[in-house]
Amino acid sequence: MTLLHIILLSWEFPPRVVGGLSLEIEKLAVELAKLGCELDIVTYHDSLTSTETRSEGFRVHRVTNAVQTHTNIVTWALALNTAFQRVAADIALQSTGEQKLVHASEWLCVPAAIQLKKTIGVPYVLSLDSIEAQRSSGSVGPLTGAISYLEKEGCLEASKVLVTRKSTAEILQKLYSVPKHKVTIIDINKERDVLNEYETALQPKVARTDLKSE
Amino acid sequence: MKVALFSWEFPPKIVGGIARHIYGISRGLAKAGVGTLVFTCEFPGAPREEKVDGVRVFRVDSYRAPTPDLGTWAFLMNQSMEETAAEILSSETTRVDLLHAHEWLVAKAAIGLKHTLRVPLVATIHATEYGRRNGLHDDNERMIHQTEHWLTYEAWRVICCSHYMANHLAWLFSLPQGKIEAIPNGVDVTEFVGTFNRDSFRKQYALPEEKIVLFVGRLVYEKGASLLVEAIPRVLARINAKFVFVGEGYMKEELISRARQLGVAQKAYFTGYADEKTLRQLYRVADVCAFPSLYEPFGIVALEAMAARAPIVVSDTGGLSEIVEHDKTGVKIYHDNVESLAWGIIRVLTDPSYSNYLRTNAAKAVLDMFSWNQIAVRTKKVYEHVLEEYEKGTWKPPAVT
Numbered sequence: 001m002t003l004l005h006i007i008l009l010s011w012e013f014p015p016r017v018v019g020g021l022s023l024e025i026e027k028l029a030v031e032l033a034k035l036g037c038e039l040d041i042v043t044y045h046d047s048l049t050s051t052e053t054r055s056e057g058f059r060v061h062r063v064t065n066a067v068q069t070h071t072n073i074v075t076w077a078l079a080l081n082t083a084f085q086r087v088a089a090d091i092a093l094q095s096t097g098e099q100k101l102v103h104a105s106e107w108l109c110v111p112a113a114i115q116l117k118k119t120i121g122v123p124y125v126l127s128l129d130s131i132e133a134q135r136s137s138g139s140v141g142p143l144t145g146a147i148s149y150l151e152k153e154g155c156l157e158a159s160k161v162l163v164t165r166k167s168t169a170e171i172l173q174k175l176y177s178v179p180k181h182k183v184t185i186i187d188i189n190k191e192r193d194v195l196n197e198y199e200t201a202l203q204p205k206v207a208r209t210d211l212k213s214e
Numbered sequence: 215m216k217v218a219l220f221s222w223e224f225p226p227k228i229v230g231g232i233a234r235h236i237y238g239i240s241r242g243l244a245k246a247g248v249g250t251l252v253f254t255c256e257f258p259g260a261p262r263e264e265k266v267d268g269v270r271v272f273r274v275d276s277y278r279a280p281t282p283d284l285g286t287w288a289f290l291m292n293q294s295m296e297e298t299a300a301e302i303l304s305s306e307t308t309r310v311d312l313l314h315a316h317e318w319l320v321a322k323a324a325i326g327l328k329h330t331l332r333v334p335l336v337a338t339i340h341a342t343e344y345g346r347r348n349g350l351h352d353d354n355e356r357m358i359h360q361t362e363h364w365l366t367y368e369a370w371r372v373i374c375c376s377h378y379m380a381n382h383l384a385w386l387f388s389l390p391q392g393k394i395e396a397i398p399n400g401v402d403v404t405e406f407v408g409t410f411n412r413d414s415f416r417k418q419y420a421l422p423e424e425k426i427v428l429f430v431g432r433l434v435y436e437k438g439a440s441l442l443v444e445a446i447p448r449v450l451a452r453i454n455a456k457f458v459f460v461g462e463g464y465m466k467e468e469l470i471s472r473a474r475q476l477g478v479a480q481k482a483y484f485t486g487y488a489d490e491k492t493l494r495q496l497y498r499v500a501d502v503c504a505f506p507s508l509y510e511p512f513g514i515v516a517l518e519a520m521a522a523r524a525p526i527v528v529s530d531t532g533g534l535s536e537i538v539e540h541d542k543t544g545v546k547i548y549h550d551n552v553e554s555l556a557w558g559i560i561r562v563l564t565d566p567s568y569s570n571y572l573r574t575n576a577a578k579a580v581l582d583m584f585s586w587n588q589i590a591v592r593t594k595k596v597y598e599h600v601l602e603e604y605e606k607g608t609w610k611p612p613a614v615t
Contacts, residue, residue, distance in 0.1 A: 066364040069356040071285055078289040079361070082322050086329040093332070093612050111293050118300035119330035120612075142280040146290055149279030 004198055005038040005098040007088045007122070009109035011080070013043035013060060021129065024188055025105060031191035033057040038098055040091045042084050061087045074146045081111035088112060092122050099202050103127065107147055110154030117157060125201045126158040127188065131168060133175055152176040159201035162186045162194070215597060216249035216310040218303060218327075220295065220320035222288070224254035224271060231399075231514065232316055232340060237266075238400050242590025244268035248597070251310065253299050253323075255291065274298045285354055292322035299327055312336060312597050318343070318358055321365040328368060332611040334604045336596060337369035339379070341511055344386055363387050370600045373593065375399050375512040376533035382511070395596050398537065400586040401517040403577075406494055416499045419483060420456035425563050427455050428500035428524065430493065430515045431507070433463030433484075438506035438529060441552050443469050445504075446478040448556035453563050455501075457482045460493060497522030502562045502569070506547065506555050510534050516544070517584055520576035525569045527558035537584075543576040 008029065012022040025041070033039050039058035044065070052060045063083040070076040092100050102124035104113035113124040132151050136144045155161050155178040162184050163169050169185050172178040186193050219240055223233040236252060243250045250269045255276040256262070262273050274295045281287040302308050314336045315324035321337075328335040343350065343358040350356050366372045366387045373395045374380055380394045413422075420426050427449070431437040439459060446457055459469070459482065466484060473482040488496065497503065503519040503526045510532035517537060519526045526544040528534040538544040545562060548554040562569050582588070 066367070067357060067360040069353050069360055071283065071353050071357060074281075074286050075289045075357065078293060078322060079364075082326045082329075085326050089330045114293075115296055115300060115326050115330060118297055119304050119327065121304075142282040143286075145280035146282075146286060149290075150293075 003036060003038065003098050004195075004202075005092075005095050005100045006032065006040070006103055006198065007091055007100070008039065008041045008103045008105070009084050009088065009112060010041065010043050010105040011077075011108040013041055013062075015048070016043070016045050021105065028188060028191060028194065029054075029058050030056045032195065035191060035195055037195065038095075040088075042087050042091075044080055044084075061091070063087055072143055074143060074150075077108050077150075078111055081109065081115075084109060084112040085115050088116055089120060092116065092120055101125065101198055101202055103198070104154065104158075107132070107151040107154055110150045114153060114157050123159045123201060124157075125160040125162060125197060126154050127162040128155075128168060128172075129164055131171060131175075133171055134168070148175075152178075155182070158182070160184060160197050162188070162197060164188065215247075215312070215594070215601070216251070217243065217312045217314050217597060218251040218253060218299065218310045219314045219316065220253050220299075220324050221316045222255050222291070222319040224252055224273075226260050227255060227257035235340070235399060236316060238402060238586035239590055239593060240269040241267045242400070242586040242588075243594065245587060246590045246594050248590075248594055249310070251302070251308070253295055253320075255295075272298060272302060283354070285357055288319050289322060292320060292326075295320065296323035296326050299323060300330065303327065303331055311601060314338070314597075315365060315369070316340065318361040318365055321361050321368075325365065325368045332609060334370040334600050335368055336371050336373065336600060337365045338373040339366065339383060340375065342382065342386060345382065345511060366393075369393075370604070371395055371596055373397050373596060376536050378532040378536065379511050396536075397589060397592045397596070398533075398584055399512055399514055399517065400589040401514070401521045401580060401584050402586060403521045403580060406498060406518075406522040410495055412499055415495050419458050419485075419496070419499070423454055424481075425453060425455040425501040426499060427457045427559055427563075428460070428496055428503045428519075429458065429505070430460045430496075430503070430518075431505065432461050433459065433465045433469060435465065436507060436509035437461075437463075438508050438550075439463075439465065439469055440472065441506040441550065441555055442504055443472050443476070443482065444552045445556040445559065446473065446481055447476050448552070449559050449563075450478065450481060452560045455481065455559075455563065458496065458500075459484045460486075460488045460496065462486055494518075494522060497524050500524040502527060502559055504555065504559055505529065505534060507531060507534060508550055513537055517580065520544070520580045520584075523573045523577050525562045525572040526576065527555065527562060529555075539575075539579070542572070543579045544572055 010025045012018045033056050041060045045062035046064050048062045049064050065080045067079040100122045102113050104126050116122050132148045155176050169183045221236040223229045224236050240250050252271045256273045264271050276291040313324050316338045377396045380396045433439050473479045503524045505528045512533035528538050529549050530546040531549045540546040545558040547558040
């Protein structure tokens with residue numbers, strides 16, 4: 001088995017628990033470390049900003065948002081992603097030898113993942129629990145448009161898109177024209193399956209496939 | 215040395231003063247031997263990529279998704295700008311030594327690239343949200359203010375246009391003085407030459423026997439137009455003149471009615487906005503330009519008047535104070551003082567040899583200190599200092615393998 005260096009971006013990680021994602025990501029991290037992955041979590045916290053080395057064998061880097069006041073979630077996420085990007089870039093640039101991969105969780109981490117891919121050439125997989133069209137239930141407001149744009153860009157630039165439900169996979173293909181072969185329906189609790197997806201994502205044949213080519 | 219400039223506007227997209235600044239400084243830098251790239255927003259009809267006077271310009275698709283307001287648009291545009299720049303700047307042939315961001319509108323892109331490319335970032339702050347709004351009043355203004363703060367924090371050096379602004383930035387963003395450089399704006403004197411029919415142009419604004427006193431600026435409190443209206447009767451007591459006010463603002467009606475009250479309505483002409491060509495010709499037919507600002511971060515109008523060889527009377531405040539040398543390149547008057555303003559105008563209008571002396575000195579000063587070539591050379595010096603410090607450190611891009 002290849003030794004992977006995973007940089008996992010998530011907007012929530014314990015002790016910050018907003019929804020179900022936080023604990024799910026923590027469980028995945030613990031299991032991936034057991035499987036021998038080198039793992040860095042980059043996440044958000046306003047006061048616990050530092051690096052924590054967990055006894056399970058991975059590190060958690062918590063960053064704050066340089067811009068504290070925001071008028072909506074999109075500007076908040078975009079500004080925060082620059083901090084994610086800074087820390088992830090430092091990790092990737094100092095990492096030696098192993099194959100590096102970013103795992104971005106939800107559209108909230110897409111901006112950083114795209115920039116890391118484009119400047120330092122680290123590919124990424126994107127996991128989506130739900131997509132904007134499902135959450136906004138038909139709203140066509142400008143904020144929904146901006147989020148959908150980032151989500152779509154995130155899917156098209158990703159080496160792999162991991163979703164939990166068949167319905168989500170179908171919407172991705174229909175709404176964002178994401179090529180079918182790029183999308184995998186997966187139970188994120190099954191760490192071996194996730195690892196398998198990471199390894200697939202790192203194979204050179206998986207490159208950006210945009211709208212026109214399929 | 216190679217630098218990438220970031221600005222949301224660049225000709226033909228001209229929204230405010232930044233476009234002209236980037237145009238002037240990028241050409242100046244290229245002339246000074248700095249390989250210069252500009253990343254900016256798209257504009258209908260302008261090519262996505264072109265070379266302008268030795269400068270490589272890249273225009274970014276900036277409307278990829280709908281956004282509810284300017285702040286959201288700006289942040290999302292930054293994502294696109296950074297993606298475009300990332301592809302170009304990480305290629306071996308177009309990599310740069312420095313990034314130079316202008317204003318908060320490009321902060322995110324430039325800061326992101328700084329950390330992924332690991333090259334130093336220089337920022338120019340032309341104006342602050344706090345200064346523009348006279349305080350911070352809502353979340354949108356606070357967001358912009360904090361983004362400005364973030365940019366100055368991440369920058370290796372912060373450039374601003376005057377010592378006055380340097381103090382303001384040091385106070386507002388808690389910046390160490392050693393991190394701030396004051397480099398003035400520039401002006402292109404060649405824009406103020408060329409022939410035109412002076413008499414017929416002048417006739418649209420004043421009678422042949424009237425001297426022209428020109429004011430250019432927004433008709434708002436801080437620009438001091440009301441002081442100039444108050445000074446009209448005092449000046450007219452000594453010499454016949456027409457007071458031409460170019461610009462718009464919330465005080466316009468009030469100024470017109472005050473001129474009427476003072477009985478000088480026929481001597482005050484409010485033109486509204488003037489296009490660039492008309493404005494340049496107005497400067498050239500003016501017998502004196504008066505800028506009695508109460509608050510002025512820089513005062514580009516003073517430079518334009520100097521370049522057009524019009525004698526200037528300015529209040530001794532902010533950036534104006536630094537541009538003008540009293541009794542040499544212009545007349546400085548006391549801040550918020552009508553008597554002093556009237557005195558300055560009369561002094562220039564009643565003494566032609568003094569007036570000629572001022573305009574000759576001012577035109578020379580513009581060439582010596584405020585040409586874009588000079589500004590570019592000073593900016594290049596800042597780059598050199600930054601690179602010198604950078605070379606000594608360990609923070610570098612990974613070795614190319």
